[in-house]
Amino acid sequence: MSAATDIVLEAKGIMKSFPGVRALGGVSIRARRGRLVALLGENGAGKSTLMNILAGVFPPDEGTLHLDGHAVSFPNPSAAQAAGIGIVFQELNLIPHLSVAENIFLGREPHTRFGLIDYPRLNAAAAAVLKRLALAVEPTALIADLRVGQQQLVEIARAVSEEARVLILDEPTSSLSEHEVEVLFGVIAELKSRGVAMIYITHKFDELAHVCDDVTIMRDGCVVGESLYADLTRDKLVQLMAGRESKETFQKSPAALGDELLRAEAISLPGDGVGRPFLVENVSFTLRRGEVLGVFGLVGAGRTELLETLFGLHASRATGQFTLEGKPIEFASPAAAVAAGLALAPEDRKRDGLVLPMSVAANASLASLDRTLHAGFVSQAREAAYITPYIERFRVKTPSLDQLIVNLSGGNQQKVILAKWLATGPKILLLDEPTRGIDVNAKREIYAFIDELARNGLGLIVVSSELPEILALSDRVLVMCEGRQTAEFARADATPEKVLAAAFPTKTATAA
Numbered sequence: 053m054s055a056a057t058d059i060v061l062e063a064k065g066i067m068k069s070f071p072g073v074r075a076l077g078g079v080s081i082r083a084r085r086g087r088l089v090a091l092l093g094e095n096g097a098g099k100s101t102l103m104n105i106l107a108g109v110f111p112p113d114e115g116t117l118h119l120d121g122h123a124v125s126f127p128n129p130s131a132a133q134a135a136g137i138g139i140v141f142q143e144l145n146l147i148p149h150l151s152v153a154e155n156i157f158l159g160r161e162p163h164t165r166f167g168l169i170d171y172p173r174l175n176a177a178a179a180a181v182l183k184r185l186a187l188a189v190e191p192t193a194l195i196a197d198l199r200v201g202q203q204q205l206v207e208i209a210r211a212v213s214e215e216a217r218v219l220i221l222d223e224p225t226s227s228l229s230e231h232e233v234e235v236l237f238g239v240i241a242e243l244k245s246r247g248v249a250m251i252y253i254t255h256k257f258d259e260l261a262h263v264c265d266d267v268t269i270m271r272d273g274c275v276v277g278e279s280l281y282a283d284l285t286r287d288k289l290v291q292l293m294a295g296r297e298s299k300e301t302f303q304k305s306p307a308a309l310g311d312e313l314l315r316a317e318a319i320s321l322p323g324d325g326v327g328r329p330f331l332v333e334n335v336s337f338t339l340r341r342g343e344v345l346g347v348f349g350l351v352g353a354g355r356t357e358l359l360e361t362l363f364g365l366h367a368s369r370a371t372g373q374f375t376l377e378g379k380p381i382e383f384a385s386p387a388a389a390v391a392a393g394l395a396l397a398p399e400d401r402k403r404d405g406l407v408l409p410m411s412v413a414a415n416a417s418l419a420s421l422d423r424t425l426h427a428g429f430v431s432q433a434r435e436a437a438y439i440t441p442y443i444e445r446f447r448v449k450t451p452s453l454d455q456l457i458v459n460l461s462g463g464n465q466q467k468v469i470l471a472k473w474l475a476t477g478p479k480i481l482l483l484d485e486p487t488r489g490i491d492v493n494a495k496r497e498i499y500a501f502i503d504e505l506a507r508n509g510l511g512l513i514v515v516s517s518e519l520p521e522i523l524a525l526s527d528r529v530l531v532m533c534e535g536r537q538t539a540e541f542a543r544a545d546a547t548p549e550k551v552l553a554a555a556f557p558t559k560t561a562t563a564a
């Protein structure tokens with residue numbers, strides 16, 4: 053290990069409690085010059101809380117922070133920023149109706165000598181940072197018009213532009229495409245070589261080999277392990293995180309396929325004139341009862357748009373033919389899709405999935421109101437009885453069902469969303485990136501549940517960018533690339549090599 057003098061930022065004995073929850077019970081962590089420490093742990097372990105304290109979002113109840121060996125305190129985020137601590141938060145923190153450039157330099161805008169914002173300079177500075185991250189968006193574009201992955205890169209651009217000495221990245225890659233992740237890793241390597249100390253939170257272990265020097269593992273608000281990355285095996289890591297032996301990896305049970313539920317023929321969705329002419333182009337597939345159809349593709353391949361089209365979200369522009377249980381049907385609106393027995397758990401949970409100022413119970417039962425109504429009103433008793441099994445099964449970490457969802461950790465919010473959609477009892481369930489931000493053990497629980505739903509006769513369509521997830525879950529895999537369907541594999545034929553080969557654009561396609 054490096055010498056003590058390499059320690060840039062150190063937290064010692066940090067305690068933090070929220071009403072009903074002890075989030076941190078005396079945690080210490082070090083960020084070293086030119087090194088990256090991965091902070092790992094199950095959902096709700098306290099990782100983001102600790103980072104929020106390092107970044108001045110709120111003070112610790114007890115414990116101290118040290119910068120270059122001197123005790124410091126950060127009464128607010130600007131104080132931490134001024135001291136050279138940069139952070140990319142787990143949840144996006146951008147202002148949707150401001151431009152990319154305005155968001156990157158919010159509060160640090162260059163001014164003209166008349167005291168006005170110097171837009172030419174602002175936009176030029178933003179363009180330089182965007183280039184570093186290979187992000188092809190105009191500095192003047194509005195955040196609201198970007199897709200989630202691009203927004204995540206803008207957040208990263210903002211932190212990188214601060215030239216911080218300590219950079220904290222809390223699940224920075226959750227919405228990034230593989231290529232975007234590679235670019236980010238390049239930037240991380242460059243920052244490390246310039247001596248920046250980094251703390252990196254992730255649930256994707258595969259990323260560690262590319263960026264990680266040291267590992268700190270948390271469980272239930274405490275540090276339970278520290279190691280050089282090179283000295284850890286994956287099994288050891290999972291065991292430390294969970295405090296128990298890791299189970300076998302998940303494999304879907306063989307499907308007992310029933311009748312055809314849904315047939316989609318020649319589904320197309322024209323673009324909005326900016327990018328590709330078609331976001332979805334001539335896609336056809338069938339889905340049977342008891343089947344899980346996995347849709348794999350790189351970010352931007354049109355997978356989300358395909359699900360949205362199925363769910364009636366683009367009814368005015370989409371073309372093609374749907375047949376549900378043998379009858380032609382139009383999904384003219386999401387309401388019509390729901391009435392026909394469809395449910396969609398969307399990708400961007402903050403925007404479409406959760407009502408933040410409501411309780412866990414209310415959020416989880418929002419989509420199954422008919423089952424929790426009593427004489428026309430939501431019965432809290434019914435709500436609780438109905439939703440508790442789901443909350444328990446996914447081990448949602450919350451002091452009670454009355455806790456506001458906004459107070460849950462990111463992964464636990466995601467579990468509540470899934471519970472909410474799984475509880476609707478649809479015929480066809482569409483899941484878009486269902487395990488984003490979910491820890492390794494909870495993932496397996498969710499896979500098992502998807503399997504169970506299929507065995508109960510549901511048809512499921514699962515979109516994921518994680519190939520192992522698609523391969524573990526699906527009876528059939530549909531691969532998309534640049535809006536088109538490039539291959540379809542039965543479970544037995546879906547090897548990683550074949551699926552990946554179909555997901556990448558071929559030379560002729562890109563040259564055209």
Ligand SMILES: Nc1ncnc2c1ncn2[C@@H]1O[C@H](COP(=O)(O)OP(=O)(O)OP(=O)(O)O)[C@@H](O)[C@H]1O
Binds near residue numbers: 093098
């Ligand atoms: N503002 C808050 N009010 C109440 N409880 C909170 C608040 N913020 C966090 N908590 C609780 O503190 C615990 C730790 O949460 P934290 O967000 O730090 O977990 P995490 O390790 O980042 O998890 P994830 O991997 O899901 O992001 C959780 O039980 C969470 O519900």
Ligand SMILES: [Mg+2]
Binds near residue numbers: 101462
């Ligand atoms: Mg977190």
